[in-house]
Amino acid sequence: MQWKSVYDDQPNAHKRFMEKLDARIRNHDREIEKMCNFHHQGFVDAITELLKVRADAEKLMGQVSDTNRRLQDAGREVTAQTEEVIRCRIQQRNMATTVEKLQLCIPVLEMYSKLKEQLESKRYYSALKTMEQLENIYIPRVSQYRFCQIMAETLPKLREEIKEISMSDLKDFLESIRKHSDKIGETAMRQAQQHRTFNSAVQKQVTLSCAKPLYGLNSRTPLNHNGLSAEATDEEEMDEEVLTAQDLVDFSPVYRCLHIYTVLGDRETFENYYRKQRKKQARLVLQPQSNMHETVEGYRKYFNQIVGFFVVEDHILHATQGLVTRAFTDELWNMALSKIIAVLRTHSSYCSDPDLVLELKNLIVIFADTLQGYGFPVNRLFDLLFEVRDQYNETLLKKWALVFRDIFEQDNYSPIPVENEEEYKSVVSRFPFHDAEIEKQQFPKKLPMSQSVPQIYAQVKEFIYASLKFSESLHRSSTEIDDMLRKSTNLLLTRTLSSCLQNLIKKPHIGLTELVQIIINTTHLEHACKYLEDFITNITNVSPETVHTTRLYGLSTFKDARHAAEGEIYTKLNQKIDEFIQLADYEWGMSESDGRASGYLMDLINFLRSTFQVFTHLPNNNNDHAAMSGKVAQTACMSACKHLATSLMQMLLDTELKQISMGAIQQFNLDVMQCELFASSEPVPGFQGDTLQLAFIDLRQLLDLFMVWDWSTYLADYGQPTSKYLRVNPSTALALLEKMKDTSKKNNIFSQFRKNDRDKQKLIETVVKQLRSLVNGMSQHS
Numbered sequence: 001m002q003w004k005s006v007y008d009d010q011p012n013a014h015k016r017f018m019e020k021l022d023a024r025i026r027n028h029d030r031e032i033e034k035m036c037n038f039h040h041q042g043f044v045d046a047i048t049e050l051l052k053v054r055a056d057a058e059k060l061m062g063q064v065s066d067t068n069r070r071l072q073d074a075g076r077e078v079t080a081q082t083e084e085v086i087r088c089r090i091q092q093r094n095m096a097t098t099v100e101k102l103q104l105c106i107p108v109l110e111m112y113s114k115l116k117e118q119l120e121s122k123r124y125y126s127a128l129k130t131m132e133q134l135e136n137i138y139i140p141r142v143s144q145y146r147f148c149q150i151m152a153e154t155l156p157k158l159r160e161e162i163k164e165i166s167m168s169d170l171k172d173f174l175e176s177i178r179k180h181s182d183k184i185g186e187t188a189m190r191q192a193q194q195h196r197t198f199n200s201a202v203q204k205q206v207t208l209s210c211a212k213p214l215y216g217l218n219s220r221t222p223l224n225h226n227g228l229s230a231e232a233t234d235e236e237e238m239d240e241e242v243l244t245a246q247d248l249v250d251f252s253p254v255y256r257c258l259h260i261y262t263v264l265g266d267r268e269t270f271e272n273y274y275r276k277q278r279k280k281q282a283r284l285v286l287q288p289q290s291n292m293h294e295t296v297e298g299y300r301k302y303f304n305q306i307v308g309f310f311v312v313e314d315h316i317l318h319a320t321q322g323l324v325t326r327a328f329t330d331e332l333w334n335m336a337l338s339k340i341i342a343v344l345r346t347h348s349s350y351c352s353d354p355d356l357v358l359e360l361k362n363l364i365v366i367f368a369d370t371l372q373g374y375g376f377p378v379n380r381l382f383d384l385l386f387e388v389r390d391q392y393n394e395t396l397l398k399k400w401a402l403v404f405r406d407i408f409e410q411d412n413y414s415p416i417p418v419e420n421e422e423e424y425k426s427v428v429s430r431f432p433f434h435d436a437e438i439e440k441q442q443f444p445k446k447l448p449m450s451q452s453v454p455q456i457y458a459q460v461k462e463f464i465y466a467s468l469k470f471s472e473s474l475h476r477s478s479t480e481i482d483d484m485l486r487k488s489t490n491l492l493l494t495r496t497l498s499s500c501l502q503n504l505i506k507k508p509h510i511g512l513t514e515l516v517q518i519i520i521n522t523t524h525l526e527h528a529c530k531y532l533e534d535f536i537t538n539i540t541n542v543s544p545e546t547v548h549t550t551r552l553y554g555l556s557t558f559k560d561a562r563h564a565a566e567g568e569i570y571t572k573l574n575q576k577i578d579e580f581i582q583l584a585d586y587e588w589g590m591s592e593s594d595g596r597a598s599g600y601l602m603d604l605i606n607f608l609r610s611t612f613q614v615f616t617h618l619p620n621n622n623n624d625h626a627a628m629s630g631k632v633a634q635t636a637c638m639s640a641c642k643h644l645a646t647s648l649m650q651m652l653l654d655t656e657l658k659q660i661s662m663g664a665i666q667q668f669n670l671d672v673m674q675c676e677l678f679a680s681s682e683p684v685p686g687f688q689g690d691t692l693q694l695a696f697i698d699l700r701q702l703l704d705l706f707m708v709w710d711w712s713t714y715l716a717d718y719g720q721p722t723s724k725y726l727r728v729n730p731s732t733a734l735a736l737l738e739k740m741k742d743t744s745k746k747n748n749i750f751s752q753f754r755k756n757d758r759d760k761q762k763l764i765e766t767v768v769k770q771l772r773s774l775v776n777g778m779s780q781h782s
C-alpha cells in the first residue's frame with residue numbers, strides 16, 4: 001500500500017519513493033550479477049561443445065540434403081500417383097453425391113411419368129392420387145431443382161384438365177342414360193310383370209286346389225294341366241338373363257367423376273351440378289308426346305322412360321355415398337308423381353277405346369309395382385286407377401250402347417220360334433227362362449220374348465266380364481271388387497240400356513205391335529236381374545246378404561222403359577187419330593145431314609178396331625203376359641176414345657170456325673153415334689159396363705142439348721147433380737150457340753117475315769144472354 005502514498009499530498013513523498021526504487025534496483029542488479037557469475041563457466045563450456053558439433057552438423061546437413069534429393073527423386077512418381085488418386089477420390093465423391101441426388105429425383109420423375117401414363121389411359125382418379133403424392137412427398141425432397149418447380153407449376157393445370165375431362169365424361173354419361181332410360185325401364189317393367197304373373201299363377205293354383213270358384217278374376221285365361229295359366233307357363237319357360245341397370249349402362253363415369261371431385265375438394269359443386277342436370281332430365285322425361293293417348297305404345301314408352309330414370313337414381317343412391325340422398329329422390333318422385341297423374345288424367349280422358357284404357361290400367365299397375373319394388377310410394381297411382389276405372393266404365397258404356405243399338409236394330413220384335421228341343425235348350429242356356437206352361441206345349445212353339453232379350457242378357461254378362469278385367473291386380477278386397485262390378489252394372493242398366501230403350505221406343509218405325517213386344521221383353525229382362533246378381537256373386541264370392549252390398553237397379557230401369565213404351569203406344573195411337581181427323585171435311589153450313597157417318601170417321605173406327613184386335617191376339621202364353629197385354633190394350637183403348645172425344649170437341653169449338661148449321665150438328669151427331677157404337681162393341685175385353693162409352697159423354701150431352709133444343713131443362717137444372725146435361729159447360733154451350741146464331745142471321749135473310757124464325761131467333765138471343773150470365777157468374781165465383 002506504500003506505492004499509493006506517492007500520489008498522496010504528503011510533502012516529499014515522491015522523492016522518498018524514487019529513492020526507495022533506486023535502492024531496490026541496485027539490489028536486483030547485484031543478484032543478477034551473482035547469478036551470472038555462478039553460471040558463466042557452464043555457458044562457456046556449452047559454447048565450446050557447440051563449436052565441436054558444428055562440423056558434424058554440416059556433414060549431417062550434407063547427408064540429409066543428399067537423402068532428401070534422392071527421396072524427392074524417388075517420391076516424384078508416388079506424388080503423381082497420389083494426385084491421381086486424390087482426383088479419383090474427388091470424382092468418386094462427386095459421383096456418390098450425384099447418385100444420391102439422382103436417387104432423390106428419379107422417384108419424382110418416375111411418379112411424373114406414371115402420372116402421364118395415367119392421364120393418357122384416362123385413369124384420372126389414380127392420376128390425382130399420384131399428383132397428391134408428388135406434391136406432398138416427392139417434390140419437397142428436391143424442390144431446389146428447376147424441373148421440380150416446373151412440375152409443381154404444371155400440376156394445378158393438370159388438375160383443371162382432369163376436372164374438365166371428367167365433367168365432359170359426366171355429360172356424356174347423362175346423355176347416355178337419357179337415351180338408355182327407355183331400355184332400362186322396359187327391362188325393369190318386364191321383370192316386374194314376370195314376377196307379378198308368376199305370383200298370380202301360383203295364387204290361382206292354390207285357389208284351384210282349395211276351392212271351386214265358377215269364375216276367376218281373369219276367366220278368359222286358359223289353364224293348363226298343372227293349374228298355371230298358359231301365359232304364366234310361357235313366362236316361366238323364358239330362360240332370359242335378368243338384366244340390371246349396370247348391365248345396360250356404364251356407371252363408371254359418374255363414379256370416377258365423383259371420386260375426382262371428392263379428391264379435388266369440390267364434391268359439393270359436383271353434387272349440385274349432377275342433381276340440377278337430373279332434375280332437368282326428369283322434367284324432359286315427364287313431358288309426354290301430344291299423341292301419346294292414341295296407342296298403348298305411347299303410354300308404354302312414357303312409363304319406360306320414367307321407370308328407367310328412377311331405376312338409375314335408385315342405383316346411384318345405393319352405389320354412391322351422398323351423391324343423391326333419399327330426400328332428393330323422394331323430392332324428385334313427388335314432383336314426378338304429380339306430373340304423371342296430371343298427364344294420365346288428361347290423356348286418358350281422350351281414350352275412347354275400352355281395350356286401350358284397360359291396357360293403360362295394366363301398364364299403370366306394372367309401373368306402380370316396378371317403382372314400389374324400388375321403394376317409391378305409389379298409393380296415389382292406385383288412387384288414380386279409380387279415376388281411370390271411371391273412364392274405362394264410360395268407354396265400356398259407350399261401346400255397349402252401340403252393341404245394344406245394333407241388337408235392337410236387328411231384332412224383328414216377334415216371339416222367338418223354337419222348332420225342337422235343341423233350339424229350346426239353346427235359348428234357355430243363354431237366358432234364364434222357365435215357364436211350366438210353355439214347357440208342356442208341343443214343338444214347334446214360341447217363347448214370349450223376342451231375340452234381343454237373350455242377346456241383351458248375354459251382353460250384360462260380357463260387360464260384367466269386361467268391367468271385372470279392370471279390377472285385376474288393383475290390390476282390392478273381394479267386397480270392393482263386388483261393389484265396383486255392381487255399380488258399373490247399375491250404370492249400364494240405368495243409363496246406357498235405359499237410354500237405348502228410350503231411344504228405341506221413340507223411333508218412328510217402331511209400331512204398336514213392336515211396342516207391345518218391347519213391353520214383354522222388358523218384363524223378362526226385369527225378371528232376369530236376380531240372375532245377374534247371382535252371376536256377380538259367383539264371380540266375387542261375396543254373399544249378397546253382406547250389409548253394404550249394392551243392389552242392381554234393373555227393376556226400375558225396365559219398369560221405366562215399360563211405362564215409356566206404354567206412353568208411346570198411347571201417343572202413337574193419338575197421333576194416328578189426329579191424322580184421320582185432319583182428313584175430316586165437314587160442310588158446316590149444310591142444311592141437313594147426309595144420313596150416314598163421315599167416311600174419315602168410319603176409316604178411323606176400322607183402324608182402331610183392327611189395332612185392338614192385334615193387341616188382343618198377341619201370343620200370351622201365360623197369365624202374366626195376358627194380363628199385361630190386356631191392361632195395356634184397355635189403357636190404350638180408353639186413351640184413344642178420350643183423345644177422339646177431345647179432338648171432336650175441339651173441332652166443334654175451333655175459334656176459326658165461325659158458323660155451324662143445324663144440319664152440320666146432325667151430321668156430327670151421326671159421327672159421334674158411330675164412336676159410341678164402337679165403344680159399346682167392347683173392342684178390348686175387360687171393361688165394366690159402359691165405362692168406355694163415358695169417354696164420349698161430354699159430346700153426347702152437348703149434342704143432345706142442341707138436337708132436342710132443350711134449353712129450358714138445361715137452364716132450370718143447371719148446377720143440380722141430377723141434371724140431364726150435367727157435363728155441358730155453359731161456356732161450351734155458349735160458344736157453339738153463338739156459331740149457330742151467326743148462321744141463322746146470315747142464312748135466313750127473310751127470317752123477319754116468318755114468325756117461327758123470329759121466335760127462334762129471339763129464343764137464341766135469350767138463351768145466349770142467360771148463358772153469358774152463367775159464364776160471368778162462374779168467372780166471378782172463380
